[in-house]
Amino acid sequence: MSSAQFLVVGAGLAGASTAWRLADRGFSVTLVERDVPACAHGSSHGSARIFRYAYPERAYVDLVGASEPGWAELSAVHGAPLITRTGALDFGSDRHPHDLATVLEAAGVDHELLPQEQARERWPQIAFDSDVLLHAAGGVLDAESTVGAMVAAARAKGAQVLTGWPLQRLERTGPGFTAHALDGRTVQAGRVVVSAGGWLPELLGNLSLPSGFLGAFPALEVREENAFHFPYRDGGGSAWPTLIHRRRSGYVYALPGGRDAQFRGQKVAEFNAGRVLTSASTRSGVVDPANRERVVEHVRRFLPGLEPEPYAETTCLFTSTPTEDFVIDEADGVTVVSPCSGHGAKFAPLLGEIAADVALGTGSVPERFRVGSAPVRGG
Structure with missing residues (x-):
């Protein structure tokens, strides 16, 4: 059984970014993926996603701008541009x-x-x-290469990456959690970040989240x-x-x-x-x-x-979500970073920074990404 300060579930764009950002801050990280990073069955595969600034709301335009330093940093790590x-x-x-x-x-x-x-x-x-x-x-933007670059950067900082590891449930054990895979394997961690994309609806009730948090979670x-x-x-x-x-x-x-x-x-x-x-x-x-x-x-x-x-x-x-906003919020040691409502790829390096801050209780997160926040529509 492996253990880490953080377990990150899901090696798509948001999960890989979170694992990279946490590992880069010096935390021990285990990243688990039900298939392989950027797998064809998920939402982060392939080489073609739109990168754009045009949104009807200033908040998202500013977030695109805030993602640019992360894209430059990641492209430097990758050794080639990730955005054409x-x-x-x-x-x-x-x-x-x-x-x-x-x-x-x-x-x-x-x-x-x-x-x-x-x-x-x-x-x-x-x-x-x-x-x-x-x-x-x-x-x-090249989604698959972006995921690969982030996973490689996380590994370079000491993160463990486990593939073919489908999460079944989280169990609170002592001060942390035991994550159970469908085949019975387990991983222990102090805190957990879940970025499961389209698998979130079937996982949400098995993550040991408080009932109030679950009750306020937007419909997916x-x-x-x-x-x-x-x-x-x-x-x-x-x-x-x-x-x-x-x-x-x-x-x-x-x-x-x-x-x-x-x-x-x-x-x-x-x-x-x-x-x-x-x-x-x-x-x-x-x-x-x-x-x-x-x-x-x-x-x-x-x-x-x-x-x-x-x-x-x-x-x-x-x-x-009904508003097309993302969810990045934490409750009792579990941070949910999902879903991205079909327009999240362009923010990938920034999503990991925000998620790391939320999981650590540092920094801030846009209120619209909090569970239970007032509905504001994306674009």
Whole structure:
């Protein structure tokens, strides 16, 4: 039986970041993962996630800025950039690009507001239906490499990493905890951080958390999202930024697909439109044909620079709260760092810092991430 000052459950982006930050502060850490870090069954796999500053609320814009030093630090540790700055575009009647520009202006983030026709001239491969917000600092982050870099950094600071270790329950034992795996193995720790993503709904009641904390915990929704890769018509993607296109009839995002699809095209998906699951363990891995049909039609109408026939497709997990805010809070020695509501990857190095502070009782955490806080919607 191994023991540590901290047990971190889940080696996705948030969990790996927390293990790295705790180990870097000199604490003994055991990181357990039900599969392998950034596994394909979780929410942190693959090489393509949007990095963006554009949010309707200043608080999230500021958090993106606060994450930048951590990204620079982690890229230095990794030995290569983890974010490719392609630029990011926001448009559509319900994306409100002018309102987003006002928020970026107040936050001091460089941006441009482009009339619809001017944007069409600049990016003829995209059929814009509104004015367009561009901010050059946006781009694509490599989630899998980020997790790998954080796990390696944690190991370099002495953290133990156990893979193929699915947590079943936590038991309070003396001043700390005994964590029990499904196969009977155990780990002891003084304090525990749980970052279980889509598995949190089935774990939450087995974490020895106080009833008041559980009663105030926001409802969790796990979705099996669908993502599709469409080839570039011209055979190259050097001119493609990331896109968020939101209309009353749909919310679609797109980004260069990276290694996930041999750099051949754009990854295109609807946001929060997948099948609702009870937990990650009920994921089917089967793409929804109706979802595919809607995304193909969107590509036909709005992305003429792509062939409207996907050459690759996959499913992935989004686990969300009703407000789309994260949960980072602690109760009696157990800190919950989950879920990330489909937009948390860009904050990864910062989430670990906040979680470490919460677990240690130092620093501060945005009130909106506390269990039982007043509902405020993310974006």
